[in-house]
Amino acid sequence: MPKAKPRRQEADDDASSAASQTSFSQTQSNTQAERAMAGMEPAEQERRTNDLVQYLLIMDQRKVPIKKLDINKQVLKEHSKAFPIIMRSASDKLSKVSVGLKVIEMQDNKQKSYILVNEIEQTSESQHLRWSDEEKSKMGLVMVILSLVFMNGNTMKDSLLWHTLKKMGVDHEHQHEVFGDVKKLVMTEFVRQGYLECIKQPNSDPPAFDFKWGQRSKQETTKRKVLQFVCKVYEKEPQQWTSQWQDLLQSEGTPNGNA
Amino acid sequence: MKGIRRSHQMFIQCFMSRGFLDAKEVKHLYKSCCETFGDAYLADEEERRKLLLEFVLTINNNLRQFHMEIKKGVSEEDGSNFYGLVNMSDNNITRLAxxxxxxxxxxxxxxxxxxxxxxxxxxxxxxxxxxxxxxxxxxxxxxxxxxxxxxxxxxxxxxxxxxxxxxxxxxxxxxxxxxxxxYPDSATICNLCNKLCLKGQTCGSCDCKLHFHCASRLFRGQDEPKCPKAGCGEIWSHDIPNRDVTMRSTAVEQEDRHSRTRKRKLRH
Missing domain, CATH: 1.10.10.10 (Winged helix-like DNA-binding domain superfamily/Winged helix DNA-binding domain)
Incomplete structure (x- = not known):
């Protein structure tokens, strides 16, 4: 394999990472991280940061949240105490220096993990990202489920979701020709990828679940876009869905506003 | 080092998503990136080509620190150009990729x-x-x-x-x-372009090897092609292929200009 080329030192990068806007909740105190950083040569700090950028890019291709534990094991190793600072400068580089991806910390897990979200929107004209037919079908299903959940008041019982999907020809009790095991796809894959959140209702037997939008969906789309999608299907104006419209305005921080 | 703009980032993302683009796709993508983010897209082709080169250079200067680079490759079939986002390091991180x-x-x-x-x-x-x-x-x-x-x-x-x-x-x-x-002993280098040569023509008497498109380019118009290797000069025993894409396109242009299309057909 090709050897790694010598790296360039950049004064700019350090400046920009210091001014980073990205904030991460930190398990370790900042002083501890600073002490760990002080124990590293500047070149070593830069090398670990760049390695982390590469690691995040590679691991993101699987769309599964990247665990802090794995980052420490694979990249930072003995310098794992410096995690908060190195992670911050790596996020900054991902967003500003290299590819325009934003690092988002997943909030619903006990274990710290991260996903990358695109800052550049894919429009139907640009089409710069190529999706396989399988990905396109799955994203179509995700969009439908997000719409259903939003229109249902931001949460939806699994029984209702299955019932509605069945009416659209996606039956969770049978193998689907495109999606295979629908239940597994929705409850495991979409949840793991952060598109959906699936919460078990307490004391339910057989277990019942509530679906909500996952972290990734909240970052990658907006209530406005989803409502616009629904309006296209029903040939209505967004304002005609009164409660959803209010919800949307609230989420955009303009309650009672006339957008 | 010049800074990365959104248009550069869109360009990189496309390479990450597709991995590998031909020259036409790259030009198309460049146009799309410029238009999306309001970068200047020059009408003059030669000037635009220079700007695209600079565009890719900026990207590579920034990506190199992450051990990645956009590199040009040449098809062994017809000498046409391809571009790929290449990983330059082999470590425990990239092995996960x-x-x-x-x-x-x-x-x-x-x-x-x-x-x-x-x-x-x-x-x-x-x-x-x-x-x-x-x-x-x-x-x-x-x-x-x-x-x-x-x-x-x-x-x-x-x-x-x-x-x-x-x-x-x-x-x-x-x-x-x-x-x-x-495989330093088995891998052959093309005598003309000095790149790895897997498919091509080999001299009958020495180990000299040429890509098909390189042979087309080298022996063009020669009646008695000879092995180009220093000290060999043996008669080249292969038919001279017509596989060089750059040559073929200029040849077609010329023939169009002189409207000698019929003659070309006869030769084949």
Whole structure:
């Protein structure tokens, strides 16, 4: 394999990472991280940061949240105490220096993990990202489920979701020709990828679940876009869905506003 | 170092998503990136080409710190240009990157070895590939091997034609250094372009090898082509191929201009 080329030192990068806007909740105190950083040569700090950028890019291709534990094991190793600072400068580089991806910390897990979200929107004209037919079908299903959940008041019982999907020809009790095991796809894959959140209702037997939008969906789309999608299907104006419209305005921080 | 703009980032993302683009796709993408983010897209083709070059240079200067680079590769079929986002490091991080399993990569390595070391034509038959699976430490069924070949063809790592498998331009772009360093005795360098040469023509009396498109370029218009290697000069015993894409396009232009299309047809 090709050897790694010598790296360039950049004064700019350090400046920009210091001014980073990205904030991460930190398990370790900042002083501890600073002490760990002080124990590293500047070149070593830069090398670990760049390695982390590469690691995040590679691991993101699987769309599964990247665990802090794995980052420490694979990249930072003995310098794992410096995690908060190195992670911050790596996020900054991902967003500003290299590819325009934003690092988002997943909030619903006990274990710290991260996903990358695109800052550049894919429009139907640009089409710069190529999706396989399988990905396109799955994203179509995700969009439908997000719409259903939003229109249902931001949460939806699994029984209702299955019932509605069945009416659209996606039956969770049978193998689907495109999606295979629908239940597994929705409850495991979409949840793991952060598109959906699936919460078990307490004391339910057989277990019942509530679906909500996952972290990734909240970052990658907006209530406005989803409502616009629904309006296209029903040939209505967004304002005609009164409660959803209010919800949307609230989420955009303009309650009672006339957008 | 010049800063990265959104248009650069969109360009990189496209390469990350597709891995591998031909010259036409790159031009198209560049246009799309410029238009989306309001960068100047020059009308003059020559000026625009320079700007695109600078554009890619800026990207590479920024990506190099992450061990990545956009590199140009040349097709062994017709000399046309391709561009790929290439990983420049081999470490425990990049080994996680592959869409293929360890066993599948092992088989691919064996395919590469066969093509470089044993095959004179730069090809391997699909039956021989299936036979190679027997040399793997862990078993792979014939079915799995065939599926793997299909997947690698789809990803443009290999080229399959009439049951003969050769390395695709993408594989040569990424693996040239690897092949040259692992198989220094078997890997041949093209006498004209000095790049790795797997498929091509070999001199009858010495070890000189040329890509088909390089032979087209070198021997163009010569009645008695001779081996270009210093101290050999033997008569080149192969038919001179017409496979150079750049030459062919200019040839067509010229003939259009002189409207001698009929004569060209007769020659074929």
């Amino acid at each position: 592959s869409d293929y399993t360890t066993n599948e990569l092992e088989l691919f390595k064996k395919i590469v070895e066969f093509i470089v070391v044993e095959s004179a034509t730069g090809e391997i038959g699909s039956i021989e590939v299936v036979n190679l699976t027997e040399k793997l430490d862990r078993r792979m069924s014939k079915n799995d091997a065939e599926n793997l070949i299909n997947r690698m063809e789809e990803d443009k790592w290999i080229r399959v034609k009439q049951g003969r498998i050769s390395l695709g331009t993408r594989a040569i772009l990424e693996l040239e250094q690897y092949i040259l360093s692992v």
